[in-house]
Amino acid sequence: MRILVVEDNDDLAAAMVERLEGEGYAVDREGDGAEADGLLAHASFDLLILDINLPNRSGYEILGAMRRRGDRTPVLVLTARSEIEDRVIGLDQGADDFMVKPFDFRELSARCRALIRRKSGEASNIFTQGEFVFDRAARRASLAGLDLELRSREVQVLELFLANLDRVLTKEQVADGIYSFSEAPSLNAVEQILTRLRRKLEGAPFHIRTIRGLGYIASVRDA
Amino acid sequence: MPDLVGRLFERRYSLRRRLLAVSLGAFLVLIALLAIGIWTYARTAANETYDLLLRGAAITMLERVTMTPEGIAVDLPTSAFEILALDDRDRVFYRVIDEEGRTLTGRETLPGGWLKEGLRPVQEPFFFDADYSGEPVRFVVNGRLLPGEAEPRWVGVEIGHTREARQTMQADLMLKGIVPLAALSLAGIALGRAGISLAMRPLAGIERDIRERQPLDLEPLKAEPPREIEALIAAINGFMRRLVQSRKQAETFIADVAHQTRTSLSMLQAHLEAADRGGQLDAENLAKAREQVGRTVRMTNQLLSHAMVIHRGDREMFEKVELKPLILRLLEEIVRNDRAERIEFGVDLPAGGPVPVVEGDAIAIREALRNLVDNALRHGPADNEITIGLSPVGAGAGSGDRPAAYDLRVEDRGPGVPEGEKARVVERFYSSGEKGGSGVGLAIVAAVAASHGGRFELRDAEPHGLVCVMRLPVVQSRDGGEGRGRSAGEGA
Numbered sequence: 001m002r003i004l005v006v007e008d009n010d011d012l013a014a015a016m017v018e019r020l021e022g023e024g025y026a027v028d029r030e031g032d033g034a035e036a037d038g039l040l041a042h043a044s045f046d047l048l049i050l051d052i053n054l055p056n057r058s059g060y061e062i063l064g065a066m067r068r069r070g071d072r073t074p075v076l077v078l079t080a081r082s083e084i085e086d087r088v089i090g091l092d093q094g095a096d097d098f099m100v101k102p103f104d105f106r107e108l109s110a111r112c113r114a115l116i117r118r119k120s121g122e123a124s125n126i127f128t129q130g131e132f133v134f135d136r137a138a139r140r141a142s143l144a145g146l147d148l149e150l151r152s153r154e155v156q157v158l159e160l161f162l163a164n165l166d167r168v169l170t171k172e173q174v175a176d177g178i179y180s181f182s183e184a185p186s187l188n189a190v191e192q193i194l195t196r197l198r199r200k201l202e203g204a205p206f207h208i209r210t211i212r213g214l215g216y217i218a219s220v221r222d223a
Numbered sequence: 224m225p226d227l228v229g230r231l232f233e234r235r236y237s238l239r240r241r242l243l244a245v246s247l248g249a250f251l252v253l254i255a256l257l258a259i260g261i262w263t264y265a266r267t268a269a270n271e272t273y274d275l276l277l278r279g280a281a282i283t284m285l286e287r288v289t290m291t292p293e294g295i296a297v298d299l300p301t302s303a304f305e306i307l308a309l310d311d312r313d314r315v316f317y318r319v320i321d322e323e324g325r326t327l328t329g330r331e332t333l334p335g336g337w338l339k340e341g342l343r344p345v346q347e348p349f350f351f352d353a354d355y356s357g358e359p360v361r362f363v364v365n366g367r368l369l370p371g372e373a374e375p376r377w378v379g380v381e382i383g384h385t386r387e388a389r390q391t392m393q394a395d396l397m398l399k400g401i402v403p404l405a406a407l408s409l410a411g412i413a414l415g416r417a418g419i420s421l422a423m424r425p426l427a428g429i430e431r432d433i434r435e436r437q438p439l440d441l442e443p444l445k446a447e448p449p450r451e452i453e454a455l456i457a458a459i460n461g462f463m464r465r466l467v468q469s470r471k472q473a474e475t476f477i478a479d480v481a482h483q484t485r486t487s488l489s490m491l492q493a494h495l496e497a498a499d500r501g502g503q504l505d506a507e508n509l510a511k512a513r514e515q516v517g518r519t520v521r522m523t524n525q526l527l528s529h530a531m532v533i534h535r536g537d538r539e540m541f542e543k544v545e546l547k548p549l550i551l552r553l554l555e556e557i558v559r560n561d562r563a564e565r566i567e568f569g570v571d572l573p574a575g576g577p578v579p580v581v582e583g584d585a586i587a588i589r590e591a592l593r594n595l596v597d598n599a600l601r602h603g604p605a606d607n608e609i610t611i612g613l614s615p616v617g618a619g620a621g622s623g624d625r626p627a628a629y630d631l632r633v634e635d636r637g638p639g640v641p642e643g644e645k646a647r648v649v650e651r652f653y654s655s656g657e658k659g660g661s662g663v664g665l666a667i668v669a670a671v672a673a674s675h676g677g678r679f680e681l682r683d684a685e686p687h688g689l690v691c692v693m694r695l696p697v698v699q700s701r702d703g704g705e706g707r708g709r710s711a712g713e714g715a
Contacts, residue, residue: 100524102520104517166555166558166559167555168551168554168555207564209558209564209568210567211554211558211568211569211570212567212568212569212570212610213569213570213571213572213610214551214554214569214570214572217554217555217558217559219558219559221562221564
């Protein structure tokens with residue numbers, strides 16, 4: 001797994017590189033915005049950690065150029081508190097995640113793992129997290145090698161949540177996602193499906209939290 | 224000249240120049256009117272004086288015209304012409320005419336238009352102007368009736384007099400009138416200038432007062448202002464007062480920040496030194512140091528956030544903010560950071576009605592809301608229930624119309640805040656409970672509410688816990704700019 005760290009502060013960059021290399025990633029570092037932009041146009045990485053305030057070219061410009069090229073590499077944006085703007089918060093610029101400096105390095109590692117996992121999961125049709133494996137093609141989920149025996153509706157819900165990790169999904173959105181127009185969607189039925197799915201997923205590093213009065217947020221956690 | 228006029232008005236507005244230009248113009252008009260008056264007067268006076276002389280000459284001549292048996296006899300008196308020969312350059316022309324218009328003696332060529340009109344004046348002469356021998360000449364015609372054989376016969380004289388003497392007199396009168404007038408005008412303009420300078424002096428004094436000040440001297444202007452600029456001075460002094468207030472706030476803020484940062488860093492240093500004692504790393508003290516770093520980071524972030532919110536309390540940045548997505552995005556971020564997953568989050572949004580939108584600063588509102596949730600997380604139990612609520616209030620609430628305001632609400636099942644402390648926890652750097660934070664969080668919320676023209680209050684939840692309510696008006700009132708700024712300052 002190759003990671004590019006674009007950060008102009010040498011100390012912070014060195015600390016990040018050391019940490020990520022210690023976890024077995026191949027890490028390159030770039031401190032200049034224009035050079036990073038040039039590098040990204042030719043080389044491909046599995047993850048980009050991108051500072052916003054860079055010499056010669058801002059992180060936003062680099063990110064915008066990448067997405068215009070059709071480059072879907074996951075991007076984790078680093079930002080200082082004073083630079084928080086709606087577009088970062090809304091991740092409108094095409095960033096996949098963001099962290100506010102100063103941050104906890106354990107948190108950085110966790111976010112990196114999540115982003116890389118998400119990308120590889122999409123590419124291979126197989127989502128893996130710890131002992132939890134979900135095979136999109138076979139429509140089968142297993143935990144520690146044991147088939148969870150999910151029903152068709154439960155697989156649909158699981159797929160929906162995996163595609164919307166860390167995003168709020170209302171009950172209506174879940175119902176819309178699993179029922180066709182001809183079927184009468186029932187919110188009660190959604191709740192029952194979720195109750196069963198949660199029971200089957202017990203012990204898996206995949207959680208669906210209920211937000212009272214609204215819906216659900218699913219997230220994966222390190223074991 | 225046009226260039227001068229152009230320069231006069233192209234340059235920036237100057238009171239002195241305007242006043243001078245206006246007074247100068249008024250003087251010019253006045254002088255022109257007076258000069259016309261004097262000129263008319265001088266001309267009339269000169270004419271009347273010399274007409275009297277002409278008339279006298281005509282009467283003297285007529286007296287010497289007698290009827291003899293041989294006809295009319297004229298014995299011209301030299302005195303008649305002496306009267307008129309006051310100016311050496313003036314010439315006199317005359318003729319004596321009988322009733323039929325025949326010239327008895329003198330110049331036949333004198334203008335005789337009046338003869339054809341049948342004018343035969345007796346006793347009362349008439350005057351006219353005509354050109355004769357190449358120059359303007361004033362003529363008089365008079366006549367008398369001579370006792371004839373059968374009936375009285377009319378005989379007349381026509382005397383012409385060049386205008387040299389008249390013009391000399393007219394010029395003389397004119398000069399005697401204009402010179403004092405010009406002197407008066409010059410004196411008037413000079414006095415006007417002096418008066419304008421005098422009137423402007425208080426302005427120069429105020430300018431000097433401000434210019435010579437030390438940068439930090441924000442005392443009110445001491446100058447006794449003229450009534451006309453009293454309001455201006457009052458406004459300047461009001462502005463200075465606000466500057467003083469704002470500077471005091473900034474000074475207090477910097478002092479507080481310095482104190483908090485130093486304290487926090489000293490504690491960090493102490494933990495690290497304790498961990499290092501004895502040459503081997505002590506896991507317990509290292510953990511404390513890490514916790515202290517976390518607290519320092521959180522505090523720094525909140526202080527910066529507070530400074531940013533105050534700084535952004537600027538109406539120009541206000542835009543339409545949709546509250547539902549704001550709440551959802553914030554919730555996603557908070558849930559993602561909540562690793563323990565023991566807290567139950569809830570949302571209470573209005574079911575129908577218009578899309579909840581307020582005019583405001585999305586970032587500031589988001590910071591405020593995040594601080595409320597952070598507070599609930601820090602002070603509440605591990606299995607806290609935190610609800611973010613949104614409800615319309617005021618006119619239109621409950622119906623389909625747009626409400627006056629929205630209440631953004633964060634409710635938890637924590638220990639709450641005792642009634643006596645509710646007012647104090649909103650103050651900056653006041654922190655309660657053993658899990659007390661930086662003491663900035665609620666001050667930020669209060670400042671954001673104030674800068675949006677809303678308010679912030681704490682209530683008790685049932686059966687226990689705290690409800691923090693931030694009320695945000697849907698529309699910002701356009702005229703309350705100053706008041707809004709002040710209340711934001713007070714909130715700090």
